[in-house]
Every structure is written in C-alpha cells, then in structure tokens.
Amino acid sequence: MFDREKKGDRALLLLPHSRGEGDTIRRGEEFAELVKSAGAEVLGVIAARVEDPNPRYYVGSGKADEVAEAVRALEADLVLVDHVLTPVQERNLEKHVGVRVVDRAGLILDIFAQRARSHEGKLEVELAQLKHIATRLVRGWTHLDAQRGGMIGNRGPGETQLELDRRLLAERVKMLTKRLQKVQTQRGQQRRARLRNIVPRVALVGYTNAGKSTLFNALTTGDVFAADLLFATLDPTVRKLENLSCGPAVLADTVGFIRELPHDLVAAFRATLAEARDADLLLHVSDAADEERERLHRVVDNVLEEIDSGDVPQLHVMNKIDLAGAEPRIDRDAAGKPVRVWLSAATGAGIDLLRQALGELLGGERVQSELLLPLSAGRLHARLKAAGAITGETVDEHGWQLHIDAPRSVIAPLSGGDATETLLLRELLATVE
Template sequence: MSTGFDRDQEDFARGARAVVVLPDQGGTARDADARLAETAGLALAIGVEVAHKIAYRVRAPKPATLIGSGQVEQLADVVKADDLSLAVFDANLTPVQQRNLETALGCKVIDRTGLILEIFGERARTAEGRLQVELAHLDYQAGRLVRSWTHLERQRGGFGFLGGPGETQIEADRRLIRDRMARLRRELDQVSRTRGLHRERRQRAPWPVIALVGYTNAGKSTLFNRLSGSDVMAENLLFATLDPTLRQIALPGIDKAILSDTVGFVSELPTQLVAAFKATLEEVVSADLLVHVRDVAHPDSAAQKADVEGVLAEIGVEETTPRIEAWNKLDLIAGDAREDLLVEAHRRDDVVAISALTGEGVDDLLGTISALLTAGHQRYSITLDAADGAGAAWLHQHGHVLDQSVKEDRAVYDVRLAPKDYDRFLARETAEGD
C-alpha cells in the first residue's frame, strides 16, 4: 500500500477551494493571524486553495460542533456563497464534531491532525517513511470508521480524509486495521533494530553525530545543504523534509562528523506521528549535539521554540544533551531589530545568529559546534615511529594535531584528543605490540 492520495482524492484536494477556521479558545501565546497563516500554509502544502481565513472566539467549546451555532451558520453562509468544497479547522475535532460540521456546512471538513497526516502521506519518500505515515494514518482513522473506509484490502493508498464517505462494515474494517497496524509495527521494529545497528557501528567509529532540529520551515534543510554540500529538498514549504538524511562533514579540529537533517516539528504535532516516527527520531535522541534551528524572523518564534522543546522532551532527549540555537533568517531582519538580535546572540554562549540562505554567521556556527564537541579534549604528546603512517592518520582523524616534528626515526605529535580516544589509541598500540 502506498501513502498519499488515490487519484480521485488527489484531484479533489488539488481542485479544492477552502476556508481555514481557527476556533480561538485562548490560553496560548500564539498570534491568531500567525496561526491562521500557518494552517493556510499546511493546506497549501497539499494543493488546497485557501479562499478565506476566519478566527472565531470560542469561550465554551460545544460538544457537538466545537464552535457556536451562530458561528456555524455564518460559516455555512461563507461556504455556500463562494461554493467552497472544504473547511480546514485549526483544532482537533472529535469524529462527532467532524460529522456534524460536515452536515451543517455542506462540505468536507478536515481537522489539524488529519491535515498534517495528509501532508506526511504525500511527502514520505523512503519505505520507512511510508510505513511510519501509514501506521499514523491507521491509528488516527481507527476512531473515524463511521465516515470512511469502504474496503481496506482494496484501497490503493488513499486515507479517506478528503475522499468520499462510504463504509458499511465497521467491525470487519476495524479488524483489518488492527491486523495491518500489527504488521506495520513488526516491520518498523525491524527498521528500528537495523537503525540501531548502524548507530552502534557509528558509535564504535566514534564520529560525533550532530542533529538539526527545529520547527517546520525554520531553514534546517537549507542549513544542512550549506554545511554538507548536499541538495536535500529545501523549499519555502511546511514539512519540505520528512525522511531523515545523514551526511559526513568536517569541522574545525574534527576530521569527520555525521550531520543529520530531521523532520520539522509543529505545534500540536499529532501523537500518532510522534509514536510512528519513533525509529527516525531515535537519531535525535542519540545525537552528541543538537542544533536547534529557529526562524527568528517569525512572529511566533518563541512559541515555536517551546513547541520544539516539548517534542524533544516527549521523545526522550536528555536535558543534559549539549545544544546550540542557530537563530536563522537574519537576511529577513533589518535595522534596529537586527542589531538588537545580534547583540543578544553575542551575549550568549549557546546562540549563533545566521542566515543559512546567504551563509552569514555559518563559520561562527561551525566554530561553536566544534568547540562544544571538543570541550573535554586534552592535550597529549605522542611519539610514533616515523614510518607509522597508520598511527599518524589515526591521530589526524580522531584529534586535532597542533604540532609535529621528526627526529631521526621518531615522530612527535602534539595533539588534542578526547580522553576516551587517547585510551583507544593506547589500546591500539598495545594490541599492535602483542
């Protein structure tokens, strides 16, 4: 089974004109206009044309429709007047609320979780990504059988959010969902074991792993491409990157490190996705250093930071894991705001202001990363046979050679190494001596 839409669903989504609705229940630091813009961006990511963006103040959420009856009537008038075929709610709707709203509005209704899952379904490229997305879809859809799923075993890949209704054999489909989810979990467990073996191999290597994390569209992939010379998809789209990418890079004083680009986070990231992407996110959990890429030109940058930190805590990242904040998109900030931001960044040891697009500040970021990764390194004087090319190469690969000199048949290296690497070097010498 492939992910994403089947042909009928794709045609519907691509041709849909929609209204984006924000039921504003208060209690959040987020700007309402920014939230509406983000949800409109999410809809755009699956080809939906957003005709209207409306925020409703909701003091007491209605169990039947979430928003008030008068608001539902007003929204129905908007849908009818512009012949809209879709209403996108920036909220998580219950199956009952979703069904009632569809009846009242006379159009399809999709909530935030369903929208994000649809995007992930379109963007997954690797076999692992497709497995993870399908599992998340099934978990979400299991509670909504009343409105979709005709015959799962004959579905070509659509997940039923934007497609037609249908479904008459709920119990049979529930069993099919449970069986399919069990198979997917077994396959993902195997993926997790394989990834774990790769990770153990890297740890034996022992190259430091640097994971780029951040809110979606913060510029992680643009920075990844600049640091690694890669061409990972980097567009002004929410969730442009879904599948994880690893590349080898060199840093000042570090011959080799592994750089990981990860899926972007978002506010209210569906719990189904966090669970399904556990194998992928383990790369973040096991990283030696996190670089939190922040879009400091965004009006909700502080709230986005809190969302990212919340997800990191949820997936088990230790608070003691070293991390740096890369304050990105300097190229979009000018005047006093830019100067104030640069002053604040210079005042902090864990922040570097950059533009991944233009390259400004990137060298400073690399230096800061290197300094953090080598913070525990010590200086050693090591003497080798002048003909021991393998030993010399080992020192250059795992440490920072500050000076070297040759006297007769002996070579003396002044090198900075992590204590564990120095012990490994001594063990190598002992093993060769035996």
C-alpha cells in the same frame, strides 16, 4: 445524508480560538501555511471564539450554520479546522456542512504523507494515518444507514462492510508494525555502529521552516530538499561534517517541529527523532527575523522534553540574519563558551563562525602525534581509522606508522581491553599531558 467527494482542494478554513491562546492572527497565518503545504486553495476564513467547546460540533451551532452557508456560497469542497476534533464532532460537522471536514491532525498527516520519501518514513506515515482513520471509519459508510433501518432482523451491508474494513485496518496496522520494527532494528544497528566509531553526533532541530535543511546543505555536501514550506523535509538525513577543529562529526537533519503536533506522529516518527535523542549536541535553529522566535523556541524545547532529548546540550543558531538586518557573530556565556551563533544559511554569512563554535564545543585537547602500531594491533588500527583519528599512514614489516590528529575525547575510549593496545593509547595520550 450526503455522498462525500473523494477529493477536494478548494478549502474553507475554520479557526477556533479562545481568550488565552495568544496571537490568533499568527496562528491563522501558520494554519494557512499548513494548508498551502498540503496543496489546497483557500477560499475563505471564518474565525470562531470557543470558550466552552460544543460536544456536537466543537464550535457553536450558530457558527456551524455560518460555515454551512459559506461552503455553499463559495462552492467549497473541503472545510479545514485548526483544532483537533473528536470523531463525533468531525462526523457531525461534516453532515451539517455537506462537504468533507478535516481537522488539524488529519491535515498534518496528509502533509506528512506527501513529504515522506524513505521506506521507513512512508511506513510511519501510513501507520499514523491508519490509527487516525480507525476512529473515524464509521463516517465513510453513513450513506448506507438508510438501507439498514432497524437492527434486529435487518443487519444491512453497511455493518458488514464496516466490520470488514475494521478487520482489514487492524491487519494492515499489525503488518506495518512488524515491518517498522524490522526497519528500526536495522537503523538501530547502523546507529550503534556510528556510536562505536566515537564520532561526535550533531542533530539539527527547530521549528518547521526555520531553515534547517538549508543550513544542513550549507554545512555538508548534502542535497536535502529545502523550500519555503512547512515540513519541507521529513526523513532523517545523515552526512559527514568535516573541516572542524575537533575533527569530523556526523550531522543529522530532522523533521521540523510545530505546535500541537499530533501525538501519534511524535510517537510514529521515532527514526528522525532518535537522531535528536542520540546526539551529543543539538543545533537549535531559529528564524532570527521572526518576532515570535522566543515562543517558538519554547515549543521546540517542549517537544524535545517529550521525546526525552531535553538534557542534550544545545547551541542556538539564529538563522536568516539577512532578513533580520543582523551581523554574523558568536554569543558566549561568562566562561567564554559559545551559546548562540548568528548566521544566514542562504547567503553563507556566519557559517565559518558556526564551524568554529562546533569545533570548540565538540573538541577539547587534541592529540597530534606519530604512532607506531605493530601489525598485531590490527583491531586498534581499525578503531582509530573508523574514528577518523588517522590523517596519514605508511606500513612495512614493523607495522603501521600513523599520523594521529584527533580530540583526546575521541581517542581515550578506543582501547579494546588488550594490554598492549592500552599501553600504546596511554603513551599516545601522554603527548598532550
């Protein structure tokens, strides 16, 4: 038995792989980037071919011995495994090598814990962490095993503490779940308010580190943190997107996707993923300089299917053309509809083309007209204003004299059922027929 260090940042990486897993070098590089994002120092890397996982260590016993020797030689205090381990495998490997062992899921959870900034994001991360820890709780009390001896007549402090911790964990999970439900109800009300405004909703999605947050900042006046790190931003950020031919829209930045994202996190991060589910259009951002971009595109599509966003229309954005040596352009399908925009969010090249494509996809026929609204039509006036359809107005004893400029698709659903309002809207829409 051994007493584990509470913290370690000198890491040895263990990279299990099988014959059919594709580019193991790329997988190793990506895992090293995850480790870098977590703030650990990589001392060494050990690859392990695994065709038939060992139920005890996941890797073979010989490879486990090799890891233990490397830990001692390099004086590592942490082993990070690029695979999801069972609690038994993690505990056994930890005992064998004598230092902490963290699998892929635990590492990603740690990164998420560092990156979450909003109250909701922190609650979601803690809830996912507690669910992950609950299955591994026993390993933290192995140092008390020697005190217990036989079970009958000798129920030692280890068991008492373990049961106490389990009860405390369960209570904390219950409390966090209630808090999240309250926060999500509030966010849902805010989202429904945006839906009622009939403003088109656009969400940025893509593999982590594709440049989504940089693009978000380039399109809006946002100040989202952007860096060359995996999961640089987690919390959903929403800003108004202006200067489009279709009128204003709402743009949301979401968490970056990654292969083998732990299911607990996919389930937990409902807030940021809901922005993708509720969007009218997804901007699927890819790194144009990445040779693996097609495979990563499929990874993102798979996650979108998992969160019920697979049927939301997409515009593919090929970012980082400054690194790929490409020129800004719009690719169109046979009908002339924009399907792909090539740009550089860092330099700004091609941003105007993206705005053009968004205007085409979100717009349609525009209503540009003068409208006299009687003072009795205050509700319609409020809905037109909330939808961003009013670009100028004056008011006198006869009512509001409005200048309307908005897509037909924005104005058509605004009637609240009042006969006068319905007639006014019909007359307004007739100006583009």
